[in-house]
Amino acid sequence: MAGLVPAIGSSLGSIGTGILNMANEFHQIAKTSEIPDGGFELCEADDQLVILFRVGDEFYCIDDVCTHDGGTLSDGFVQGCEIECPRHGARFDIRNGQALTMPATQSTRSHQVKVQDGEIWVCLS
Ligand code: FES
DSSP states (O other): OTTOEEOOOOOBOOOOOEEEETTEEEEEEEEGGGSOTTOEEEEEETTEEEEEEEETTEEEEEESOOTTTOOOGGGSEEETTEEEOTTTOOEEETTTOOBOSTTOOSOOOEEEEEEETTEEEEEOO
């Protein structure tokens, strides 16, 4: 499909140490320097695989699961703020996990991200 590029940088990120931050637990999963603008990385947080995306200076995190039939989104294609499932073509908004096209009708989970001193932290929802 024109304009789509295969995702790059999908190596498994490091498993960070969780810290308590108020009521939410954040996990350090990557460093900002590890993810180029427009790229993403498959990471693990609390034994769950998640995809960490970079768009400019913003970082977003969603589950590595397509809600249509369990496809692996990290094998898909990224264009702007959308990722396309490689199995049947459903698209999701990487900023909030919202399903944008059929055959997916349900959002995949998105997770809160914070950046501190070059480290990226994720709080699973
Ligand atoms: S499993 Fe993703 S579109 Fe079907």
